[in-house]
Amino acid sequence: MQLPKLPVGDAVEVLVYWIEQYFGWLLDAISGGLGFLIGGFQSILIAIPAPILIVLVSVLVWFVTRRDIKLAGLTALGLLLIWDLQLWSLAMLTLALVLVSTIVALAISIPLGIAAAGSDTLNAALRPILDFMQTMPSFVYLIPAVIFFGIGNVPGTIATVVFAIPPALRLTNLGIRQVPTELIEVADAFGSTPRQKLFKVQLPVALPTIMAGVNQCIMLALSMVVIASMIGARGLGYQVLVGIQRVDIGGGFEAGLAIVIIAIILDRITQNLVPQHNERS
Amino acid sequence: MKLEGSVIFEEIPIEYTRSLQPIISVRDLTKVFGQDPEKALELHRRGRSKQEIYEETGSTLALDDVSFDVIPGETFVLMGLSGSGKSTLLRCINRIIDPTEGEILLDGEDIVGMGQEELRTTRRRKLGMIFQGFALLPHKTVLDNVAFGLEIQGVPAEERHAKAEEVLQMVGLGGYGGSMPGELSGGMKQRVGLARALTSDPDILLMDEAFSALDPLIRRDMQDELLDLQQRLGKTIIFVTHDLDEALKLGDRIALMKDGAIVQIGTPEEILTNPENAYVEKFVADVDLTRVLTASEVMRRPEPVAQCTAGPRVALHLMEEHDIPGIFVITRQRILQGRVTLDAAAEAVKKGKQLADILITDVPAVAPDASLSDIISLIVESPYPVAVVDDTGRLRGVISRGAILGALARKGEDINATA
Incomplete structure (x- = not known):
């Protein structure tokens, strides 16, 4: 005997239709805004001549890693390789997509994380949503993105943002909750307002943990930007996808290598952005 | 239990009773931790024990009708084993913990009934706190840690740094202002903690097991320095400790606590020579008499x-x-x-x-x-x-x-x- 099939699929279609009907203007606004941001970042990155940007990024790495000359040198070599492989403009587009996705994801996740740290109710409500977001296979996010925003860079960015939010939110929440009770008591005992407590004690003390979240956010954004090439996001990921479709092992590998180089550089920069306050042993 | 507190209270020796108005006056203070404090209090009024109240309501009676007065310039020690409620009591005085019942008068003003704004002003002006784990902000320099109270009050950077430097000198850490807290030893950290509490020039210092995390030798130094500072600055100090030797050394008067209630209040001499009951006797039984007796x-x-x-x-x-x-x-x-x-x-x-x-x-x-x-x-x-x-x-x-x-x-x- 066959159970009657629940019309889940039909219901979703109705919902999508309803959203497009009544919130089409909002979707258009989001689409327009993101498109503008991506275009802007991409134009700026492309406008800077590659050699200059290579030097700038290497100096930045040298600076944030507290004068790790080896790492700065490897950064320069890696970027030179990308340039040499003639993947520079694609790499800049990927970087633009990652930066925009990360900025948007952080703009949502950090305030929400702060709010969740201050409210057990909100935290309890967010937890299943975050679990859902993190366990759902990442390309499932591509479907609603395509439905509402078509194909191209914008839906790719949207899917990426959704994918990159959970770790930054969780780690912000965790970092603030892990601030030692005595430090919170210091803020209270000396007469802080709630705002002073947040900005002078909780956020600075939680900053290393929050930065670990930012780091994760960037890494996930980079991996998702590659997957988002399946719905038409351009850049290095698309090059990999083309490599797969045409069985072009060499081309796919080159683009993959460029992604790895960018990932490592972004990781090293964000990991070292905040000094650790080590205890004297 | 209520009686005990008030009876002891009347036995304050003459030199204290003839003195000024109390700067801190705690009256019938009760604190219940848990979901249903009203029910716990109701059971408590019917004479149930702490244990019975916990079993019935899941709430803990942390403070049990505590009353005492502290006069200006006095070092008042709250002593007891862990779980006796001494730290909770200390935190009620600046309302980091909200009492369930009772009142706490600071210079005659009831801090329990204060609104948030008034409470902040009182904390900024009148109360300094020093913590067992030092509780220095790891991202701020020593100087900025010491200036923290003034920063919260909105004092301009130059002015608060000048004041902080002055206090750092006073606690013997002049020149360490630029260090990070992580670079200091335990004793130095607590000097910073002490300096931080002194910088906003409060009348009252609340010290929560302030020296308990230090090595015995450094601990003794810090105790001597506190006595010295106390002599010069004349602050009123509420000092929480579980160490009887420390209590006897620092305290003008000592309140011995057990299960959230004060068992006895008296001068160190009184506590030692005239213990109110078996509990106090047991507590003082192994005190090092050579420290207590004088020539x-x-x-x-x-x-x-x-x-x-x-x-x-x-x-x-x-x-x-x-x-x-x-x-x-x-x-x-x-x-x-x-x-x-x-x-x-x-x-x-x-x-x-x-x-x-x-x-x-x-x-x-x-x-x-x-x-x-x-x-x-x-x-x-x-x-x-x-x-x-x-x-x-x-x-x-x-x-x-x-x-x-x-x-x-x-x-x-x-x-x-x-x-």
Whole structure:
């Protein structure tokens, strides 16, 4: 005997239709805004001549890693390789997509994380949503993105943002909750307002943990930007996808290598952005 | 339980009752941790024990009708084992923990009923706090940590840094302002903690096991420095500790707590010699008596003594009569001049010398308020009794090795007899 099939699929279609009907203007606004941001970042990155940007990024790495000359040198070599492989403009587009996705994801996740740290109710409500977001296979996010925003860079960015939010939110929440009770008591005992407590004690003390979240956010954004090439996001990921479709092992590998180089550089920069306050042993 | 607190309260010694208005006045303070404090309080009023209340409601009665007064300039020690409620009580005073019932008057103002704005002002102006784990902000320099209170008050950077530097000098950390807290040792960190509390110049310092995390030697230094600072600045200090030695050393008065209630309030002397009940006795049973007893408590009457106007013959006679090998020489005003020995006196009589010729002026002497632990080695090493001399130079008594043993035995018996 066959159970009657629940019309889940039909219901979703109705919902999508309803959203497009009544919130089409909002979707258009989001689409327009993101498109503008991506275009802007991409134009700026492309406008800077590659050699200059290579030097700038290497100096930045040298600076944030507290004068790790080896790492700065490897950064320069890696970027030179990308340039040499003639993947520079694609790499800049990927970087633009990652930066925009990360900025948007952080703009949502950090305030929400702060709010969740201050409210057990909100935290309890967010937890299943975050679990859902993190366990759902990442390309499932591509479907609603395509439905509402078509194909191209914008839906790719949207899917990426959704994918990159959970770790930054969780780690912000965790970092603030892990601030030692005595430090919170210091803020209270000396007469802080709630705002002073947040900005002078909780956020600075939680900053290393929050930065670990930012780091994760960037890494996930980079991996998702590659997957988002399946719905038409351009850049290095698309090059990999083309490599797969045409069985072009060499081309796919080159683009993959460029992604790895960018990932490592972004990781090293964000990991070292905040000094650790080590205890004297 | 309520009675106990108030009965003890009336037994405050005269020197405290005649003093100024209390700066802190805690009245019938009760704190219940848990979901349903009303029900817990109701059970408590019906005389149920802490344990029964917990089993029935899941709530913990942390403070149980606590009442006491603290006068300006006093160091008031809250002492008890962990879980006795002493830290909770301390945190009620600046309302980091909100009491369930009762009132806490600071300069006559009830902090329990204050609104948020008023509470912040009171915390900024009147209350400084020092923590067991130092609680320095790891991302701020030492100077910025010390200036934290002023930063919260919106004092401009230049002004607050100048003030912070000044206080750092005072606690002996001048020049460390640019260090990060992670670079300092435990003792230095707590000096920073102390400086931070002092910078906004509060009337009251709340110290929560402030020295408990330090090594014993550094701990003693910090205690001495606190006493010194207290003398100079005259702050009112509420000091929480589980260490009786520390309580006896620092406290003008001590409140001994158990299960959220105050068992006894008194001066260190009163707590030791006149324990209110078996619990206090047990608590003080293994205290190091040499730290508590002073020279004046163990000394004996200086008899016999020789007047300096008397001749060696008189001195010799006194020594022979009392069968002692030496004798202290004093003036008519009982000012200690020195000491002569039996042999020297006998020889002086033979050769016709004066008492002044055979006087040994370099004799060990101690002050009446010196603690026994500080002078015990001097007494043990000295071949003859040590003189106790007050600050005008008068001989008040003598301490022999036997006297110390006697006093320790007596004190020990006192304490055991009341147990």
